[in-house]
Amino acid sequence: xxxxxxxxxxxxxxxxxxxxxxxxxxxxxxxxxxxxxxxxxxxxxxxxxxxxxxxxxxxxxxxxxxxxxxxxxxxxxxxxxxxxxxxxxxxxxxxxxxxxxxxxxxxxxxxxxxxxxxxxxxxxxxxxxxxxxxxxxxxxxxxxxxxxxxxxxxxxxxxxxxxxxxxxxxxxxxxxxxxxxxxxxxxxxxxxxxxxxxxxxxxxxxxxxxxxxxxxxxxxxxxxxxxxx
Amino acid sequence: xxxxxxxxxxxxxxxxxxxxxxxxxxxxxxxxxxxxxxxxxxxxxxxxxxxxxxxxxxxxxxxxxxxxxxxxxxxxxxxxxxxxxxxxxxxxxxxxxxxxxxxxxxxxxxx
Numbered sequence: 001x002x003x004x005x006x007x008x009x010x011x012x013x014x015x016x017x018x019x020x021x022x023x024x025x026x027x028x029x030x031x032x033x034x035x036x037x038x039x040x041x042x043x044x045x046x047x048x049x050x051x052x053x054x055x056x057x058x059x060x061x062x063x064x065x066x067x068x069x070x071x072x073x074x075x076x077x078x079x080x081x082x083x084x085x086x087x088x089x090x091x092x093x094x095x096x097x098x099x100x101x102x103x104x105x106x107x108x109x110x111x112x113x114x115x116x117x118x119x120x121x122x123x124x125x126x127x128x129x130x131x132x133x134x135x136x137x138x139x140x141x142x143x144x145x146x147x148x149x150x151x152x153x154x155x156x157x158x159x160x161x162x163x164x165x166x167x168x169x170x171x172x173x174x175x176x177x178x179x180x181x182x183x184x185x186x187x188x189x190x191x192x193x194x195x196x197x198x199x200x201x202x203x204x205x206x207x208x209x210x211x212x213x214x215x216x217x218x219x220x221x222x223x224x225x226x227x228x229x
Numbered sequence: 230x231x232x233x234x235x236x237x238x239x240x241x242x243x244x245x246x247x248x249x250x251x252x253x254x255x256x257x258x259x260x261x262x263x264x265x266x267x268x269x270x271x272x273x274x275x276x277x278x279x280x281x282x283x284x285x286x287x288x289x290x291x292x293x294x295x296x297x298x299x300x301x302x303x304x305x306x307x308x309x310x311x312x313x314x315x316x317x318x319x320x321x322x323x324x325x326x327x328x329x330x331x332x333x334x335x336x337x338x339x340x
Contacts, residue, residue: 027302028305
């Protein structure tokens with residue numbers, strides 16, 4: 001019996017697919033040929049004829065590789081991480097930002113001033129309320145795309161994580177490079193800003209995400225049901 | 230794409246999706262079951278089956294997953310996704326309507 005794996009490998013030598021995908025194709029197609037060969041022999045076809053029929057199938061392997069290559073471009077573009085984390089996270093970030101912008105432009109929400117440890121903290125409660133559905137949507141989109149619980153949590157917290165990234169970048173630059181006197185003399189304000197712009201909105205986003213996460217955890221995903229057959 | 234190839238491709242997609250609705254299958258099983266169930270009328274070569282499976286996978290209608298087989302070779306199983314399930318019903322209706330229309334026009338009985 002010919003070495004199908006080697007023959008498929010040779011045919012795929014110039015195919016525009018990644019090494020991982022090439023190995024998958026070699027396994028999948030050579031398995032198919034092995035099965036076909038065994039079935040033909042089992043049905044009484046003589047070995048030379050069975051091999052000849054299998055060889056005919058190999059002729060168009062390049063066509064298969066081209067199809068695999070086309071699907072791989074899409075796969076690379078929308079890989080699992082993009083679908084379950086990046087895209088839901090960016091949607092959450094956009095909605096949270098648009099919501100804040102609308103609140104500020106049309107003054108739907110008059111920020112209430114609360115005093116915390118002697119510092120002024122302004123929190124727009126309407127905006128915070130609008131973050132609940134944003135967090136819920138992020139978690140829902142991530143879970144729907146097959147994301148894990150952690151993916152969904154991160155997707156829903158994405159706006160706060162981005163703000164945390166901004167703070168972690170701006171603060172060291174302000175302190176160490178610019179020697180900004182305001183930052184140096186009023187470090188407490190930045191603690192409060194951390195609370196107002198990251199921790200409290202993060203809590204609102206997470207609060208919105210929790211019912212979605214709980215609900216989806218208690219429901220069998222149709223795709224996973226199909227796999228369990 | 231000619232009308233003939235569109236029909237062939239459309240019917241092949243329906244056959245594969247309908248089969249995968251029942252359970253997950255690997256490539257050779259799909260080809261074999263379609264051939265057996267249609268009495269040999271529908272037959273897939275590797276070059277017709279796998280490009281279609283990869284296209285369905287790209288569209289999100291099916292998803293593939295390698296499954297370890299301790300007794301032999303690992304297999305790449307294809308299963309219907311939620312999206313594929315949703316596509317299947319209108320596809321069935323369209324093909325049924327197509328055969329009814331063809332029957333009315335030509336008097337042939339597809340059953």
